[in-house]
Amino acid sequence: MSLDIVRTGAELELAARVVELVRSVAGPSAEAEVMVQHDAEALTRFANSMIHQNVADAVTTVRLRLHLDGRTASGSTTVVGADGLRGLVERTVAAVRLSPPDATWTGLTPPTPLHHSAGYHGSGPQSGLDFGFDEATARATPAERASRVRDFVRAAEGLETAGYCRTTYCSAAFANSAGQAVEGRTAEAAMDGIARVNGSDGVARRASGRITDLDGAALGARAAAKARAGQSPIELAPGRYEVVLEPEAVADVLDNLALFGFNGKAYAQKQSFAELGADQFDPSVTLVDEPLGSRAEPAPGLPFDDEGTPRESLVLVRDGVTRAVTHDRTSAAEAGATSTGHASPASRSWGPYPTHMRLEASPAATEPTLPPAGPSSPTAESARPLVARMERGLLITDFWYTRVLDPKTLVITGLTRNGVWLVEDGEVTAAVGNMRFTQSYAQALGPGQVLGIGSESVLLPDRWTGTRYAAPALHLASWNLTGNASG
Template identity: 75%
Template sequence: MSAELGIATRVIELVREVAGRAAEAEVVVRHDAQALTRFANSMIHQNVADATTGVRLRLHLDGRTASGSTTVTDADGLRALVARTVAAAAVSPPDPAWPGVIRPAALRVSAAHPGSGERSGLAFGFDEATARATPAERAERVRDFVQAAGGLETAGYCRTVYVSAAFANTAGQAVEGRTAEAAMDGIARVGGADGVARLASCRLADLDGAVLGARAAAKARAARQPVELPPGEYEVVLEPDAVADLLENLATFGFNGKAYVQRQSFAELGVEQFDPSVTIVDEPLGSRGEPAPGLPFDDEGTPRRSLVLVRDGVTTAVAHDRTSAAQDGTESTGHASAVSRSWGPQATHVRLEAAERPAPLAEVAEADGAGPIAESARPLVARMRRGLLVTDLWYTRVLDPKSLVVTGLTRNGVWLVEDGEIVSAVGGLRFTQSYPQALGPGRVLGIGAESVLLPQSWGRARYAAPALHLAGWNVTGNASG
């Protein structure tokens, strides 16, 4: 038994002592150890590490629900957490939507590790070397990034994360798991132009700073002296970094079980809402032999599993926690979080299926370092008669959640393409676009052959994205207006 599971079990015992057997309770204990090596002006300027163990208790008593949390895990701290949560439940409003707690259920076996233990989940794609990575190992990758940029100004980070977590409830469910992740995100700058390179993996060994630095520098050099283009609808090739923003917004607002139940989502199950080439899967346990990027259970103790959100263009599922599932007359898909009852359950390990079987991460990164066009996007660019190659989207904001119309800006490189060749860099653009419409039937002209796992700047979501060739993208202005 891990230390985290021991704490979770003790909190359940205290709930029974204080509130009696009638109380229902769930406890999540999570130990997060994060280490970050940051660089700016082509020099490391910060190396920090933080490790915190947090305990979160959700309790339902006499028809009322309350939650509490603490980072004080000694006996007094845990007893105080239970006492104040019980007191909060007594003055909370009735909770008729309470779905109850999950009965004991075994964790699903990772596809990457079919022999791993079903109950504990401790062997789900865990890389010990990444969890125990040193500052020197991260600094090596930063050094390689800076050197490969060939004298251009660089900035960014290399980080490693280790998580060990456990869940217990009053119905007897008790599970534990751990995971590790590494990520690198850096830019190179020259003459006011920026280029970017990013990659995430469950193994620090997959991150090659030299490949990423060369890719960022090539993009920056190619993005100098941009021209301005008028507003209009443009054919586009979106590189994986840009596609990740599509996946994030689709997951947050579209495949959200609460939004679906409240009819605030575009999702219509069983309807062909996307191009037949589009398949979107949530893969919390990993796939294709790669280690799992997440824990094997959610914050309600529900075992996680692969969930196909879109199959061959047809919307097939949305993400549910126990509350939204009960309201929809179905079962939880394992997407509960600390905020899912408020903001809705969200798929957090989303992959848009590539056109072919992806190459290993190291091979993809090496090929991508050759120039301003990502290797996975090159065949798509070669087929474009006149359009835009877009590296990255940012500052995206939803204007209409139901149709998922989003406005935002491009950054880190846009190029005008004619007859399959880059003819000019383009200045930053503002766009206003319905994401489901952009991926609608007949609108996807091509999908890249590799899905690349990309780091997120905040939260715990991870998106694996290929390049996309789309028939139209609505440019509504330049970055300045």
């Protein structure tokens, strides 16, 4: 069960066909935009240290948004034959005639060429078919995924393991009645696994645009080392602690900053902490949304959004100064800005947000040279120099069950997970039981609060929001631990 690769250009043909159907059914005054997206996912899942599931799924979805006589309606279908497409158009035309007037309609994206990434080798200005796309990842076989699971399990050396290795492929095209027509495709591989011993869990995750970058043995060894080091935890009193967050925990910080802070709708409605031009973060912080990927982490998304707007790198924060938020056409009009290419089906209600955000790593030359970590060390290599600087604080692997208490100040509550350790004089001295925290993520990264950033940003698997983050380890002056997870 390898992934289903669609013939190049097939989605663009479908999109153009729907636009023509709209003209024939609704007349030349109708404004239509069509997104055709083929998604394929193959998953090899393991539990109790053995593979128990190998599945693959593929579906093509056609989404139509129609504006006619001052009214707007949307529809979608997964039936892509002639009858299915005509039915979609006829249903959407009927719906638009019953919809209320739409005063927020901003019109269609005009014909605009795509932005090319550094690795682009395509031949046409409107084609995004070679934006860092790795054919081998898109066509990965069950055996290739299983070999990485085998390496993970063996590296755990007898500990109970569970997790998955996954490959995904997406090809899509957009066309509208204003003449915009673009296409692109992406592929990604990801692995997420835990090792467990005596109730102690260790985790290791990685994603990449190339399946060859996934090292199951390295991930399994890291998860096992964390699980072994997490046994017999002590309990600490609540309070403010200096912390080193490993990339998995930093990804949750970035996720909430993206959804609630750099969201163009939240910003336009004054529900975001973001203040353009203000020194809101420590000068060491630079945040960039990179939908086209980079040479360091070639895992691009589609080179255009659901409104056909081309995507490109967007600097959100530069040297601590907030520079931008993300917009679709609706939030951009409300804020007096321009679309940054972040429209999605969710953006029309939830708001547009960054989907490929990277916290820039620090130059490696600024970090002390340390001997290699021993096999029992719970600290990831990229976090070790940060831990070595800490007099007394906590090393935290992961967060979960995080919930927003105040979106304006981005106060979050949640729990630690998969390993917490007390650090004294630069050395890990004891495992610590999981704790609850209540912390403003924006304030935690504020001026003077960031004591260090790791030298490597790690690309992590997508989250429930469909977003991907490249995160280094992060050394923070203060994190508010409010109680033990046990009570």
